[in-house]
Amino acid sequence: MAGREFSVETQDLTRVFRVKRREARGQGREVVALDRATLAVERGELFGVLGPNGAGKTTLIKILATLLSPTTGTARVAGVDVVENPWEVRRHIGMVSGGESSGYGLLTVEENLWMFSQFYGMRSADARERIRELLEVVGLADRAKTKIYHLSTGMRQKMNFARGFLTDPEVLFLDEPTIGLDVQTARTLRSYIREWIDEHPERTILLTTHYMYEADELCDRVAIIDRGKVLACDSPAALKRGLQGEVVFRLKVDGDRDLGPLLDGAGGIERFTHAARDGHTEIDLILGDENALVPVLSAIQGAGARLLSLEKREPTLEDVFLRLVGRSLTAEDGGGDELPRLRR
Amino acid sequence: MTARVRGGESWRSLRVGAWLGWQIESNWTDLFLFAVYSVVKPVAGALILVFMYLVVARGGLENPLFPYIFVGNAFYIYVGAVLMGISWVVIDDREHYGMLKYMYAAPLNIYTYLIGRGVAQTAIATVATTITLLFGVGVLGIHIPPGRVDWGLLAGTFVLGLAALAFLGLLLGGATLLTARHNYFIGQGVAGALYLLSGVVFPLDVLPRGLQWVGKGLPVTYWLEALRRAVLGDGGNEALRSLSTGTVVLVLALSTGVLAVASIVFFRWAERVAHRRGLLDMQTMH
Numbered sequence: 236m237a238g239r240e241f242s243v244e245t246q247d248l249t250r251v252f253r254v255k256r257r258e259a260r261g262q263g264r265e266v267v268a269l270d271r272a273t274l275a276v277e278r279g280e281l282f283g284v285l286g287p288n289g290a291g292k293t294t295l296i297k298i299l300a301t302l303l304s305p306t307t308g309t310a311r312v313a314g315v316d317v318v319e320n321p322w323e324v325r326r327h328i329g330m331v332s333g334g335e336s337s338g339y340g341l342l343t344v345e346e347n348l349w350m351f352s353q354f355y356g357m358r359s360a361d362a363r364e365r366i367r368e369l370l371e372v373v374g375l376a377d378r379a380k381t382k383i384y385h386l387s388t389g390m391r392q393k394m395n396f397a398r399g400f401l402t403d404p405e406v407l408f409l410d411e412p413t414i415g416l417d418v419q420t421a422r423t424l425r426s427y428i429r430e431w432i433d434e435h436p437e438r439t440i441l442l443t444t445h446y447m448y449e450a451d452e453l454c455d456r457v458a459i460i461d462r463g464k465v466l467a468c469d470s471p472a473a474l475k476r477g478l479q480g481e482v483v484f485r486l487k488v489d490g491d492r493d494l495g496p497l498l499d500g501a502g503g504i505e506r507f508t509h510a511a512r513d514g515h516t517e518i519d520l521i522l523g524d525e526n527a528l529v530p531v532l533s534a535i536q537g538a539g540a541r542l543l544s545l546e547k548r549e550p551t552l553e554d555v556f557l558r559l560v561g562r563s564l565t566a567e568d569g570g571g572d573e574l575p576r577l578r579r
Numbered sequence: 580m581t582a583r584v585r586g587g588e589s590w591r592s593l594r595v596g597a598w599l600g601w602q603i604e605s606n607w608t609d610l611f612l613f614a615v616y617s618v619v620k621p622v623a624g625a626l627i628l629v630f631m632y633l634v635v636a637r638g639g640l641e642n643p644l645f646p647y648i649f650v651g652n653a654f655y656i657y658v659g660a661v662l663m664g665i666s667w668v669v670i671d672d673r674e675h676y677g678m679l680k681y682m683y684a685a686p687l688n689i690y691t692y693l694i695g696r697g698v699a700q701t702a703i704a705t706v707a708t709t710i711t712l713l714f715g716v717g718v719l720g721i722h723i724p725p726g727r728v729d730w731g732l733l734a735g736t737f738v739l740g741l742a743a744l745a746f747l748g749l750l751l752g753g754a755t756l757l758t759a760r761h762n763y764f765i766g767q768g769v770a771g772a773l774y775l776l777s778g779v780v781f782p783l784d785v786l787p788r789g790l791q792w793v794g795k796g797l798p799v800t801y802w803l804e805a806l807r808r809a810v811l812g813d814g815g816n817e818a819l820r821s822l823s824t825g826t827v828v829l830v831l832a833l834s835t836g837v838l839a840v841a842s843i844v845f846f847r848w849a850e851r852v853a854h855r856r857g858l859l860d861m862q863t864m865h
Contacts, residue, residue, distance in 0.1 A: 297860075301684060302860065326686045328684060335677055337676060337681070339678065341602060350598070350599055351681070351685070354591060354685045354686065
């Protein structure tokens with residue numbers, strides 16, 4: 236990597252949280268949120284960190300944004316060590332945390348953003364012009380003079396998104412920026428993220444997400460992270476190419492069935508997930524080759540289940556994650572009716 | 580990084596913090612109601628004190644103790660306002676507005692930002708104190724002839740005392756970084772202790788000897804003593820009568836200096852701990 240210019244570099248970055256005895260409930264009193272994470276994000280990249288909830292994505296961003304000290308390891312942002320000189324790092328960064336409705340409720344949208352621009356020393360007239368542009372982008376132009384306690388959570392989130400881009404920071408951290416937003420808004424914000432980085436090739440974005448398609452659609456490179464460990468890091472296309480020797484199927488069978496033990500016993504399956512959805516069971520399979528499908532179908536039929544659909548599909552980052560980790564990205568979301576994912 | 584850049588950031592942080600503080604303090608209602616509230620609150624506070632004095636202490640308004648109590652109580656408005664105004668920002672920004680982490684990720688000077696946030700409270704306290712004093716002179720007949728007020732002493736000690744309160748607020752702010760919802764009680768506790776121990780309404784002389792010594796170690800005690808000497812011509816505390824006014828001011832300046840160093844050292848330590856333990860964005864009450 237000699238000769239390249241990195242906006243973000245981490246080396247064996249580790250963060251361990253101590254859990255209070257009364258909160259540990261018989262489990263370990265230490266939680267490893269980041270486990271020797273080593274990353275190098277080049278200047279001008281839109282770099283994604285993809286992982287399920289609790290993978291360590293937010294911890295990584297907090298450390299890079301100087302909000303949290305690492306336990307061990309080093310991190311540099313814009314060439315500056317985040318522990319040794321956090322004040323200097325802050326002059327180069329911006330940060331947006333998704334799913335939050337933060338902001339001063341008694342101020343208007345415009346005032347909230349203007350106030351923030353002043354901390355960065357922006358000229359007031361420039362700030363107002365930039366605010367106007369960004370409010371157009373996020374669809375809040377008609378709410379500029381509205382006090383934010385009148386805004387919905389989604390609108391506040393859009394305002395916070397605009398705040399992140401306000402100063403055109405050298406390195407921008409976007410922590411799940413579209414989480415909880417409606418589909419149309421999320422799409423608009425994603426296209427602005429791509430547009431912004433294309434217009435500012437000297438800037439860098441580090442984006443965390445647990446939405447596979449977001450990482451796939453937006454990012455130049457993606458690091459897949461789980462339980463604090465960086466498992467793989469490459470372009471989405473290259474990561475998916477890693478599954479080239481394997482085939483991916485999606486099956487739907489009738490009823491809400493626990494097919495785990497049955498699939499466990501079938502040969503030729505590299506990885507699988509199964510989840511109950513809307514009265515049927517959906518199974519994603521990564522097979523060593525297509526021939527392995529036959530015994531799977533026989534086993535399903537033998538269990539009395541009726542096959543509703545069978546689809547051979549191109550590998551996605553979800554499959555890459557499944558291949559690497561043995562469970563799906565959404566398995567620990569807590570909101571679905573997913574059955575436990577099994578690793579083979 | 581140059582001192583000029585740091586200075587610019589500190590000034591911006593102070594200026595924007597003060598602007599934000601004023602917006603938050605004054606924007607909760609319309610201007611008329613805010614003005615009425617700003618007048619009625621201190622007058623009501625003064626009346627409560629007067630009735631307590633008349634009923635509980637059975638004293639007369641012409642008793643020399645009354646101006647002592649009244650002036651001490653009027654200036655004590657600053658103690659609660661500045662102390663809580665600065666320290667409460669930490670918990671308000673962190674838990675109510677969810678903005679503390681964004682402040683910490685921005686290039687601002689957190690110390691001047693917090694002090695800036697306290698400026699609005701100070702301005703409101705100034706209005707309240709002025710109204711209280713005018714009410715005392717105009718309605719209650721407290722004798723404060725402007726020609727006999729030592730304006731130089733008043734201005735000098737006033738500024739020194741505000742600085743002491745600001746640093747005390749920072750100290751509490753540091754504690755708030757590390758604590759959850761208890762800050763309110765800590766702030767109230769400290770303000771209450773200062774009310775008792777700094778000779779706000781009780782002269783130091785009536786306190787037990789041990790508490791007198793505690794009171795003599797507090798800058799607020801010397802601040803109020805100097806302010807009373809400037810306004811009334813007499814501090815009213817027998818325990819401090821042997822000290823010249825110059826000595827009182829000197830002790831105030833020295834104790835403010837010590838408090839400044841202690842509060843900055845403590846706040847920095849609290850910041851390091853908060854960074855280490857991940858407390859800058861904890862949510863415990865909202």
